Structures are given as structure tokens and as C-alpha cells.
Amino acid sequence: MILKPIGYFKSQQKESYQAGRQPDPLGLHGTIQLSSGENYEQALQDLIGCSHIWLIFGFHHNPNWKPLVQTPRSDRKIGVFATRAPYRPNPIGLSLVKLIDIKNLEIEVGENDLLDGSPIYDIKPYHPEHDVAEDAHIEWLESSLVQKHQISFSPLVESQLEFLEGHGLRELKAFILRQLEYDPTNSDKKRVTSNGHYWTLAYRTWRIDFSLSEKQIGILSIRSGYTDEELQDLNTDTYQDKETHRLFSREF
Amino acid sequence: MILKPIGYFKSQQKESYQAGRQPDPLGLHGTIQLSSGENYEQALQDLIGCSHIWLIFGFHHNPNWKPLVQTPRSDRKIGVFATRAPYRPNPIGLSLVKLIDIKNLEIEVGENDLLDGSPIYDIKPYHPEHDVAEDAHIEWLESSLVQKHQISFSPLVESQLEFLEGHGLRELKAFILRQLEYDPTNSDKKRVTSNGHYWTLAYRTWRIDFSLSEKQIGILSIRSGYTDEELQDLNTDTYQDKETHRLFSREF
Incomplete structure (x- = not known):
């Protein structure tokens, strides 16, 4: 499948080392600039009433994939599918962000972990019933000896x-x-x-x-x-x- | 970006009209059959310790996109970005499923809304901290006059x-x-x-x-x-x- 960006992310976070590993409560807002001339004005109808949205985007700084990755949260390498690391077979990122405002084709979102220039491929509303897993856990993360400072x-x-x-x-x-x-x-x-x-x-x-x-x-x-x-x-x-x-x- | 399927979904839900609109507690389990010869065995390491996973997949039955869609939950058309409908600019689906078991390159998952044959592009662990939005809502859904029977x-x-x-x-x-x-x-x-x-x-x-x-x-x-x-x-x-x-x- 060929994905065509519907727009690009604009942010002050320009280099990989600046990005949060996950959306961070102290982080900065960002903006999605959607492409014009594509009828996206219509596709955006009712989105402003969605409090949180999923962004499906491209890890444009990470072209290569690795089956095992070293994450800062673990003292050993972890299978990439068990992580959110960018080195995936298809470099697709997924992030939950707060929707702040929409002006024409510009969507302002809250704290996030996207880098400036990330291609955006889809926007979906967060569904309060279907997107929540009860009693969820990630074993390698919980049993990791690496501790937070x-x-x-x-x-x-x-x-x-x-x-x-x-x-x-x-x-x-x-x-x-x-x-x-x-x-x-x-x-x-x-x-x-x-x-x-x-x-x-x-x-x-x-x-x-x-x-x-x-x-x-x-x-x-x-x-x-x-x-x-x-x-x-x-x-x-x-x-x-x-x-x-x-x-x-x-x-x- | 060109996406190459990492595998395909196997399910008894073969036609669009059979699929749930969202994963359904009464639904059937399904299986992801990953491609061989790609080192995915390594990439799967530690995944079994993740209780729930996100599947990023293709809506292979829906090649065309529509800016406004008629959903069964609304009496008027809604902008496609404010819905989870398949008629998107990039036909990418996102579903949260329970991870049941992994045998070699076969991943069994719980109830789901994927159709048989869906191409799978990525698997990510559900993160209990970062993937939950507090006080989330979708306005058009809540104010819809369409009621459940x-x-x-x-x-x-x-x-x-x-x-x-x-x-x-x-x-x-x-x-x-x-x-x-x-x-x-x-x-x-x-x-x-x-x-x-x-x-x-x-x-x-x-x-x-x-x-x-x-x-x-x-x-x-x-x-x-x-x-x-x-x-x-x-x-x-x-x-x-x-x-x-x-x-x-x-x-x-």
C-alpha cells in the first residue's frame, strides 16, 4: 500500500534527541498542517468535538528497521514489536494527543512526541469505550531492572x-x-x-x-x-x- | 511511503457485513500469520508479555475515500476524520485487541473487528500509561439522536x-x-x-x-x-x- 501524507507536523522539536519518548505533560504543543485542495475541510467536520485524537504518522528520521532494539527502559534488547521504538518494518508511529483547536486546515494538538516535519497519514478520534484495555500490562517493562532517576x-x-x-x-x-x-x-x-x-x-x-x-x-x-x-x-x-x-x- | 504487509489476518469474518464495527465482547478470536524469512521471530520477542496490542492494518475492502460518511450511529453525515469508518484518505485501520497466544509466527488475538485477509502493517504494545485519555469524549456520538435498539x-x-x-x-x-x-x-x-x-x-x-x-x-x-x-x-x-x-x- 502506498501512503500519501495528508499533512505534516509542525513543532519546535526538530531533532530526534529533542523528542519525548512518549507524549510528556511538560511538552510543547504542535500543529498539523493539512494539505489544501483535497477536501480535507469536509473530512475535518465534527473533529473539533473529539477531545483526544490518534495520530498515525511516519518516523521519517528512521528509515531502517531492527528486529531487536535497545530501549532506555531495559538493560537487554527487546523485540521491536513489544516496544514503541521507531525501528519497525513499516516505520509507522502512533500517538495519542489532546485536540486543542482547529483553524481551517491547521489542527493544534497538546503535548506530543512527534518531530517537526513528520508526515501525518491519518487522524482518528479516541474512542473512550473501545480504546481502553482493562488490567493491561507490559511484562518486560515492569520487570526491567532499569530504574527511573x-x-x-x-x-x-x-x-x-x-x-x-x-x-x-x-x-x-x-x-x-x-x-x-x-x-x-x-x-x-x-x-x-x-x-x-x-x-x-x-x-x-x-x-x-x-x-x-x-x-x-x-x-x-x-x-x-x-x-x-x-x-x-x-x-x-x-x-x-x-x-x-x-x-x-x-x-x- | 510504501507499506509492505508483515502478515495477514485470518478470521471467520470474511465479508464486510460480518465484521463488528468495533471489537465486540461476543466476537471470535483471530490469528495474525506473519511472513517467514523476515526475522520476525526476533521482532516478536517479549511480545507474549504484553496483555493487549494495537494492530495497524489495511482496510482492503475499501479502496475509495469519502470526506463525509454516514455512520450507523448518526442521522447525518460526519467528517471521516471524526469517525473510525474505513473510507479514509489512507485506508489504515487501528484496533486494540487482547493478545492470547504466540506460536512461531502465528499470533492469536481475542475478539476483534478485522476481516479475514486484512494486511497487517504493524503491531505495537498497548501502553497502560500513555494510551489512556482522561475525560475523553466524542461530541457527535454523544449528541446523536440515533439510539441503540x-x-x-x-x-x-x-x-x-x-x-x-x-x-x-x-x-x-x-x-x-x-x-x-x-x-x-x-x-x-x-x-x-x-x-x-x-x-x-x-x-x-x-x-x-x-x-x-x-x-x-x-x-x-x-x-x-x-x-x-x-x-x-x-x-x-x-x-x-x-x-x-x-x-x-x-x-x-
């Missing part, structure tokens, strides 16, 4: 996050929680480096220092990834965020 | 059903409930005819007589769809069920 934020970091949210960087707290709750020091999958007594996680042009002991993580501070020299160079600003970094440096 | 079976029918179940026709009760609960006299979609004081629903070679008043349906009796002459003709038996019909006629 407890993450605490220092008062400094809390005020730094507040400052950055005020300057448009709203996704940082969710990003930190997602990246560090499982397998926090995996430098193959994350931009994380050891500095002896503490670790540093990179997010775009920002650096997050954290301590790690047993299953406890302390977020110590956030700092700019630019050097003083780079910050003073007014001619180049590839990421168009040097002004925020300068204000941040003055404040903290 | 109350269906009662006569004692004669109950014993006829028991007899037929004993002779391998296990799906008849679920079929009757599904076909008649909404829009029972729709002869465009169902093999149903009026006989003046009562109605008759056809299921393969069987005929089900029922009465209808307001929202009450009484299942009066089940009878053979063969004439006496046809039953006595021992030379032809296209559906290979004449022996059951003869036994049935002797009993009732």
Missing part, C-alpha cells in the same frame, strides 16, 4: 528556567527530564559529557550541569554554550540567540 | 443458537447483535427484508426473523435459507453445510 532542580536552576521561559525557551525543563530520567550518561544517544565530578548535557546553545549519584540527579546550573569571545562577536549569530545569552549572562 | 432473544432462538454453536457456527449471536443494534432495517447495507409483520436478516445460508417496535427488537426464530427441495438435493452442497441444516430441521 529522581531529578531535582536547584533554586538557581529554577530561576534560570523561569528567565529562559520568559525569553521563549519553553521546552528546556521537559527536555532535561526526558533526557535524564533513564540512562542519563549515554553519550551515544545524548550530547552528554563527563567533567570529573559532574556531568554536562547540551541543548542547542545551552549547557546543563548535573550531579549523579545512585539514582539521584541534581541539576546544578544552566550556562551558555558560547565562550565570552563568541558572545562579544556581534557579526555572527547563526542561531539568532546571542542577545538572550547576553541578557542571561548579565542576570546570572 | 434493545435486542431480546426468544427461548426458541436461544436453544437454536446453542444447537448451531455446537455445530461450529459460533459467530451468529454476535452477528445478530451487531447488525441490529443500530439502523436494523437498512437494506442497502444489510441483507434485511420486510415480510409485513416481521423482518428477516440473512446470514450466509441462515435466516433470522425478528420483530421491530420502537427501539425494541425481538429475535423470533432462526430458519434455514434452503428450500425443502434444495435440502433434499444431495448432489450439490456449495456451502458444505446442508448436513447441519438437515439436522437443524429435524430438531426444530
